[in-house]
Amino acid sequence: MADDISSRPHDELTRRGLLFVLSSPSGAGKSTLARMLLEADDQIEMSVSVTTRPKRPGEEHGRDYYFVEGEEFEEMVADNAFLEYATVFGNRYATPAAPVNQSLQDGRDVLFDIDWQGTQQLYQRAGQDVVRVFILPPSLAELRERLESRATDSNEIIDSRMQRAASEISHWDGYDYVLINDDLEACFAKVQTILATERMRRSRQTGLIGFVRDLMTG
Template identity: 85%
Template structure:
């Protein structure tokens, strides 16, 4: 893991107007659209990159270590927990997932935004560790009936799994008020436009303009 998440030097010259990155979280019940929206955002915006998680689940065909996930054993995962190496971690459907802190912090310092497709528990942990850098967006389905219809149309899960996801959805939706923004995904393109608008607005926050103080100082000295 150390080879994959090594440290790097940071340019501290504040005379140039620069920006600190942000942690952009998309959460939703399964089927409400967060993964689709995340994929669209990654394709449309080269200033944001997907967070690469550590996981204990087996590698699937076509997946690459360090690109899709960092694949580790249960013992290695526990060691990282003990070393406080994660910004957030959770157990999902029997497998453990966590966000390594070092590469995320390096991205923030370099002005690179990091995208997270995580649930409310992971979002809560992330906010506790890095609140000033976190922007939380929750995606709601227009109705629970529409959510079930979307899960059915995937043709990838058994009726039992779909029912489990619907029960989980009710719990996840109950945490909507722990987010900064809440969107209803009744039209994918319209919802995506709002996601982009939120990201653009948050990038312009004064607190994230790390070169602003030096820029204004130099401006006033002219």
Template identity: 65%
Template sequence: MVEAANSASNALQRRGLMLILSSPSGAGKTTISRMLLERDPQIALSVSATTRPIRPGEVDGVHYHFVNQAEFDRMVEADEFYEWATVFGHSYGTPKAQIRAGLKEGQDFLFDIDWQGTQQLYQKDQQDVVRVFILPPSIDELRRRLTGRGTDSPEVIAARMERARAEISHWDGYDYVVINDDIEACYHQVCEILHAERMKRARQTGLIGFVRELMRD
């Protein structure tokens, strides 16, 4: 962690990016996201706005920005969201202002959204978006993982499997596709993608000044 912080402080100024991780339920997206947030100080979770009620243990502004439906509708009309959707009767959206300010300062943001949200976000800001889709090694393994949780009925698992097949069909709408056969290996592959994207010339905003100084010597 210290090494990462030191390397970040010595790096040239750069523009941040928006890393999207998508996967069917049970493919490992949530675990990979948690590992990234715990181990990489340069990336932060994008905090969505939602109309759903706050749950015990949640903190407004940390887990979500909790708003009523009228305020959410106003934000939609004012084009304040990168993407938004209504899921199970509640609205969710990604506010633009905070993220745009962070990107200018070199802050990276992690998005845990589905393929529809990914499409919306990419259409709004292609230059800053990196899309990664995580696949399970097999459908049987995905079913085993969902069953192994022990929290859902057979009917719910069947519905999740049906939705998983629909989500997997959109794999070709992503920049990178990673197969999660081993969680640590999958995590390191995502890290490699993130590192390469951070190093892209277009995001290295400090390069112009640095190269000019080199040319003067």
């Protein structure tokens, strides 16, 4: 006999998780927006990437990254263990498939802070689960000013990041949503709206068929 659906909250209907991608040139705000989203929303978790770059002070293996040597990284590529991988500033980065797939099955959302190359690969592997958001700076002049205000990079590195930014921006049309980050709070509100809307898509409501069947027969 069907459960009494009149007492079943709609937010308890099961759904499949989604892969929420935030991309932007360095300095345009994706990492800040990602951090804000993680702090504000307990239904989404950050994807932990595999990397060959050295561990920095304060970083932990398994929390910030999975740190591996180049040979192990290549073995994982050969084993098809990654959803996407890329080389950035001489280091290898990748998204391990197993934990992401488990999160999707459990109805948890996974947040990605990756570039356009990683986004393209991720979409090729898991297109129906991927939501792609690209963050634009208000101008290239302001983007450079933000990079310089960090006071962490040399002018040579900043020049390199600006060149890379131009390349990344040229791929803006490969995303589902494009936002201009000229006001951080306003941009964050739009990111939250996109996420909430995508969670409600009928295709992700795996419990909806059973709910409607019970509704019609109850």
